[in-house]
Amino acid sequence: MRDPRTVLRRALLLAPTGLTLFVFMVIPMGLMGWMSVLEPDTYGGVRWHALSLDAYVQFWYERDLDDSLILNTAYMEIFLRSFLLAGFATLATLVLGFPTALYIALQDERTRQRLILLISIPFWTNLLVRTYAWMLLLRNGGLIDSGLGALGLGSGALDVLYTPTAVAIGFVYSFLPFMVLPIYTSLEKMDWRLVEAAFDLGANRWTALRRVVLPMALPGIAAGCLLVFIPALGSYYIPELLGGGKSLMIGNLIQNQFGTARNWPFGAALSFTLLALVLLAMIVYTRRFRQAPGE
Amino acid sequence: MNGHAYSIEIDQVSKRFGHGSEATLALDTVSLNIRTNEFFTLLGPSGCGKTTLLRMIAGFEEPTSGDIRLDGVSLTGRLPFQRPVNTVFQSYALFPHLTVEENVAFGLEMLGRDRAAVREAVTRMLALVKLSDYARRRPHQLSGGQQQRVALARALAPHPKVLLLDESLSALDLKLRKDMQVELKRLQRETGITFVFVTHDQEEALTMSDRIAVMGGGKLQQVGSPEEIYDRPVNRFVADFIGETSFLTAEARGSALEFGAAGRLAEGALGTTAQGPVALAARPERLRLSEDGGLTGVVSEVVYRGADTLYLVTLADGQNCRVRHTNRLGARERAVTGDRVRIAAEPGAFQLLTGEAGHA
Numbered sequence: 001m002r003d004p005r006t007v008l009r010r011a012l013l014l015a016p017t018g019l020t021l022f023v024f025m026v027i028p029m030g031l032m033g034w035m036s037v038l039e040p041d042t043y044g045g046v047r048w049h050a051l052s053l054d055a056y057v058q059f060w061y062e063r064d065l066d067d068s069l070i071l072n073t074a075y076m077e078i079f080l081r082s083f084l085l086a087g088f089a090t091l092a093t094l095v096l097g098f099p100t101a102l103y104i105a106l107q108d109e110r111t112r113q114r115l116i117l118l119i120s121i122p123f124w125t126n127l128l129v130r131t132y133a134w135m136l137l138l139r140n141g142g143l144i145d146s147g148l149g150a151l152g153l154g155s156g157a158l159d160v161l162y163t164p165t166a167v168a169i170g171f172v173y174s175f176l177p178f179m180v181l182p183i184y185t186s187l188e189k190m191d192w193r194l195v196e197a198a199f200d201l202g203a204n205r206w207t208a209l210r211r212v213v214l215p216m217a218l219p220g221i222a223a224g225c226l227l228v229f230i231p232a233l234g235s236y237y238i239p240e241l242l243g244g245g246k247s248l249m250i251g252n253l254i255q256n257q258f259g260t261a262r263n264w265p266f267g268a269a270l271s272f273t274l275l276a277l278v279l280l281a282m283i284v285y286t287r288r289f290r291q292a293p294g295e
Numbered sequence: 296m297n298g299h300a301y302s303i304e305i306d307q308v309s310k311r312f313g314h315g316s317e318a319t320l321a322l323d324t325v326s327l328n329i330r331t332n333e334f335f336t337l338l339g340p341s342g343c344g345k346t347t348l349l350r351m352i353a354g355f356e357e358p359t360s361g362d363i364r365l366d367g368v369s370l371t372g373r374l375p376f377q378r379p380v381n382t383v384f385q386s387y388a389l390f391p392h393l394t395v396e397e398n399v400a401f402g403l404e405m406l407g408r409d410r411a412a413v414r415e416a417v418t419r420m421l422a423l424v425k426l427s428d429y430a431r432r433r434p435h436q437l438s439g440g441q442q443q444r445v446a447l448a449r450a451l452a453p454h455p456k457v458l459l460l461d462e463s464l465s466a467l468d469l470k471l472r473k474d475m476q477v478e479l480k481r482l483q484r485e486t487g488i489t490f491v492f493v494t495h496d497q498e499e500a501l502t503m504s505d506r507i508a509v510m511g512g513g514k515l516q517q518v519g520s521p522e523e524i525y526d527r528p529v530n531r532f533v534a535d536f537i538g539e540t541s542f543l544t545a546e547a548r549g550s551a552l553e554f555g556a557a558g559r560l561a562e563g564a565l566g567t568t569a570q571g572p573v574a575l576a577a578r579p580e581r582l583r584l585s586e587d588g589g590l591t592g593v594v595s596e597v598v599y600r601g602a603d604t605l606y607l608v609t610l611a612d613g614q615n616c617r618v619r620h621t622n623r624l625g626a627r628e629r630a631v632t633g634d635r636v637r638i639a640a641e642p643g644a645f646q647l648l649t650g651e652a653g654h655a
């Protein structure tokens with residue numbers, strides 16, 4: 001039943017996509033994977049052909065003077081902190097973003113478009129610039145600090161900048177649109193007559209929200225969570241700027257390995273581990289939400 | 296609260312959508328009383344305000360003016376979920392993320408029934424609509440007719456005081472529709488629930504209803520039993536909307552009707568004692584082609600329709616009139632196009648239309 005011409009036509013149609021994926025995904029990935037199992041060169045880079053699993057061992061263990069391995073939790077702490085911060089960012093943007101998306105979806109057509117425009121305005125400036133702005137806001141003696149002081153609420157030292165709290169604030173600020181937009185999209189498509197049906201059957205507003213709106217918005221919520229969690233997990237300059245350059249998160253750690261630490265294989269191994277974790281999350285997502293309700 | 300003769304009282308209700316120049320008056324001072332356990336039908340052409348009236352009973356819209364009472368108590372300000380009224384929506388509005396049985400259970404759970412009671416009631420409702428084998432399916436795995444029956448079971452399960460049905464049978468094929476009509480009538484008798492049924496299908500309305508309200512242009516045109524609506528339409532709108540009708544004008548003099556050049560019909564062709572110029576409506580089956588008929592005309596068209604034949608006759612005074620005869624086996628056609636014929640009428644065949652001048 002498979003006509004060779006159909007097969008050929010299909011192959012040709014898929015070729016551009018396949019080529020792009022190969023050049024920009026498979027080759028760099030392969031390079032990364034290969035690098036992660038090589039030995040580091042003294043001044044950065046790697047010794048090609050010198051195979052070693054040291055990079056992966058290094059994540060868990062430290063080599064003592066006598067060459068014995070002792071458990072090292074420092075890197076694990078960074079991973080854990082990254083997951084906690086990214087998880088917090090996801091939860092906080094969800095708690096703020098869902099009501100926002102719902103509110104927008106309930107407005108009339110024109111108001112909706114205006115509000116969506118407002119949500120997307122921050123994208124018009126570079127995230128780096130906006131992160132610097134947050135530094136000015138959060139630093140001791142900055143706008144928030146002196147504002148609180150003027151109100152008699154602060155003692156003059158806010159001490160928020162260069163802490164995980166500042167990173168969390170930066171995350172919630174910069175990732176909120178990525179939560180609002182997909183949820184809004186799923187709510188916008190929603191058939192509001194279903195909510196009327198729920199009311200008709202005796203559900204009050206809260207029950208209708210929980211039993212009808214929320215399940216229908218689930219694909220949007222899941223997409224929003226992925227869009228916040230994954231970039232937050234791997235984010236680099238928000239923790240770099242607001243977290244004060246300490247190796248707070250995986251992104252900083254990786255940058256450090258390719259930079260000052262001059263341990264490319266370790267950086268590659270870290271990247272690979274992060275990738276594996278993200279991929280796992282993606283697989284869980286597609287398994288669970290492949291089929292939107294009602295289809 | 297059962298001392299009330301009426302389940303629903305609609306008292307001078309108007310509904311206006313929009314403001315200023317864009318405003319639509321969807322309902323214009325409608326007053327209606329619907330009896331307890333009645334099968335009451337709202338009948339009318341598209342856009343006449345049927346859905347709007349139902350939505351106001353259910354609580355999705357508030358009347359611009361007027362009041363709606365349920366068992367004597369005003370519903371004003373009561374939200375949809377505070378009204379013991381359930382709806383079978385025009386679009387079904389089944390919850391796509393829930394199974395059939397979860398859909399049916401929804402209203403019962405909202406009433407706070409315990410699990411066992413909910414399960415028992417759901418089983419009973421699904422048996423009633425003959426969907427027991429489909430309990431675990433999702434709505435999108437059902438045919439249109441099955442979805443419609445789920446919607447019915449879901450709305451009936453909490454045993455509301457009033458069930459509103461918005462063109463609930465319109466998506467079904469003829470056979471299923473006839474079955475559902477019988478089913479709905481049975482449910483209405485057995486449950487004691489008041490049914491308010493919306494349709495634009497006159498035949499459906501005539502066969503199912505205890506009473507019918509004919510609506511047109513946001514106004515109530517006539518309320519009555521199917522016989523009253525069919526045999527004694529009060530105005531041209533009702534006569535035109537329901538069944539086939541010939542509209543004629545004549546001069547009522549004594550007990551006779553004079554049609555000018557076409558002749559006259561003696562003794563009681565008109566049901567009432569009105570005098571002078573009158574606007575009349577006549578059903579084609581109440582007239583017949585007959586040698587002793589009082590009206591003369593020429594057959595302009597003969598339409599064979601299986602069970603009967605329709606003769607379109609141009610009367611001698613220029614008016615058009617329809618006459619219908621039931622077809623008998625082996626009988627010849629009574630006339631062919633171009634024949635000169637005479638028309639006779641049953642007593643009371645002509646219905647006086649009010650609110651119109653006699654002469655066109």
Ligand SMILES: Nc1ncnc2c1ncn2[C@@H]1O[C@H](COP(=O)(O)OP(=O)(O)OP(=O)(O)O)[C@@H](O)[C@H]1O
Pocket residue numbers: 312313319320321339340341342343344345346347348495
């Ligand atoms: N939300 C609304 N805003 C503005 N106009 C409306 C609204 N709902 C209904 N209308 C208008 O009110 C009138 C009555 O509408 P309604 O839906 O009650 O008609 P209907 O009798 O149910 O018609 P159909 O048989 O087509 O369902 C129509 O002219 C419609 O355009």
Ligand SMILES: [Mg+2]
Pocket residue numbers: 345346347385461
């Ligand atoms: Mg309607």
